[in-house]
Structure formats: structure tokens, C-alpha cells
Amino acid sequence: MLPINSVRAEPVRFVTIDYEPYALHDDFEGRLGLFVDINTAIAERAELAYSDTVLPITRLIKNLAHDVSDCGVFLLTSVSKEAYIPVAKILDRFDTIIVTRPGLEISEINDLHHKRLALPRGAFDGSSILTDPDIERYFTNNTEQGVDLLKAGRVDAIAGSSLSILFNFSSENMSRHEIGDIFTYQRQQMWLQCAKGQLPEETIMRLRQATDSLRIEGVFDTLIKRYISDVFS
Numbered sequence: 001m002l003p004i005n006s007v008r009a010e011p012v013r014f015v016t017i018d019y020e021p022y023a024l025h026d027d028f029e030g031r032l033g034l035f036v037d038i039n040t041a042i043a044e045r046a047e048l049a050y051s052d053t054v055l056p057i058t059r060l061i062k063n064l065a066h067d068v069s070d071c072g073v074f075l076l077t078s079v080s081k082e083a084y085i086p087v088a089k090i091l092d093r094f095d096t097i098i099v100t101r102p103g104l105e106i107s108e109i110n111d112l113h114h115k116r117l118a119l120p121r122g123a124f125d126g127s128s129i130l131t132d133p134d135i136e137r138y139f140t141n142n143t144e145q146g147v148d149l150l151k152a153g154r155v156d157a158i159a160g161s162s163l164s165i166l167f168n169f170s171s172e173n174m175s176r177h178e179i180g181d182i183f184t185y186q187r188q189q190m191w192l193q194c195a196k197g198q199l200p201e202e203t204i205m206r207l208r209q210a211t212d213s214l215r216i217e218g219v220f221d222t223l224i225k226r227y228i229s230d231v232f233s
Helices: 034-046 057-065 078-083 143-151 162-171 201-216 219-224
Strands: 012-017 050-055 071-075 084-100 116-120 136-140 157-161 182-195
Touching: 012 034, 012 057, 034 050, 034 071, 034 201, 034 219, 050 057, 071 084, 078 084, 084 162, 084 201, 116 143, 136 143, 143 157, 143 162, 157 162, 182 201, 201 219
Parallel strands: 012 050, 012 071, 116 136, 116 157
Antiparallel strands: 071 182, 084 157, 084 182
8 A cells, every 4th residue: 555645655564473363364354454454554644655564473574684574563572672673662561361261260370280271382482381391281373273272171271462362252252251360471562663774764753653643542452442352352
């Protein structure tokens, strides 16, 4: 999409992780994905031409490193601060959660001892839930598989990002009484971040101003509501 009166001839090349609900394919409601929506809102507010490519995480990182893509929405970490320009905050809270089956309470990780936990393959590197020998782990290809295991009673709990888990609960039309506790395992911030040395400073400034104004106005919070049922929001 190329907004009229763009101040930059070359489009800002956004890249989005190919994982629900950050990007969606053939959604029956016509939604394109939360991060795709966010990128669109930022570019249009900044009056910048843009493109958005949806890729697996490994390709996404490679594209940013080799001047194929410019910017994306990611968790703000010590590693990302070194690798990219932290342009502006998108969400102050982006939680990683553990959701239990009905009747199972959790207030600390030790409550999962001798319990069956489903978590996405490749996630949680270095975390206690991945290394604790007393937790029985089931690795899944995506959050949807974990939700299916929880519904079928094959695991006692699932772990993942709150947005991804609650999106899948909403897609399954699940109610609050069909799950147990929701335990916040980790809380981080989500930021717009751009590769170093690729965009003019004026473009970075426009992206920052647009992102800040959209966040203050509550636009990003409104976009999230498109992907999570009122039951869980």
C-alpha cells in the first residue's frame, strides 16, 4: 500500500513473524493479523509508503540483517537493543502466561511439578519451565496444538504468549470456566524496532512520532480487541 503524499519515495519495508495472531492467512473475518494491522496504522499515520512481508522468524531476522527488510514489531530485550534501533513502544505489557486446566491452581512454577505442560517448540530458551526436571513437557508446533491438548485433557497446563493463547481460546469459542488459572510467567514490552543504518533519520522520527501518538490514543489496544474475545480481554 502506498499512501498519498508519502514523504519517502522508497517504502519502509516492514517484516512480520508468520505466527497467529500476529499474521493471519485466509481468516474468516478478513483479519490480516495484529502486527500487520499495527504496521499499517503506523505507516499511514506517518504518511510513509510501506510494504509488509510475512516470514518465519529465521528468515525475518536474516532479512533485517541483510538490508532486505527495515522494521518490525518485537519484544524489547537486551539482545534486540544491541541489534536494532528501538524506535517506539507499542505495548507496555506483553505477557507470557501459563494457563491450567480447570481445578488446577498455580501461584508459582513449582506448582507444575509432576504435571504435564505443553509449550511451543523452540520457545522459552533458558527459562525454568524448560529446564526444571520435575515438569513433564510436551512440545507443540504452535499454540493451537497446545490449546487442543488442554481441551482434550491430555496436558495440565499450556505456556505461551497471552495474545496467542487467548486468540486461540477465542477462536475455539471457549468460555472462562473451561480453563483454570492464568499465571503471568513473564512481562515485557513490545516495540517497533528497525535495522541500523538503513532508514533516514527523518523516517525514523516520523515512525516514532506516529507510534507514540497511536499508543497514547489507545489505537493499539483497540486493535488487540479484534483478536481476543471479551470473555478474556
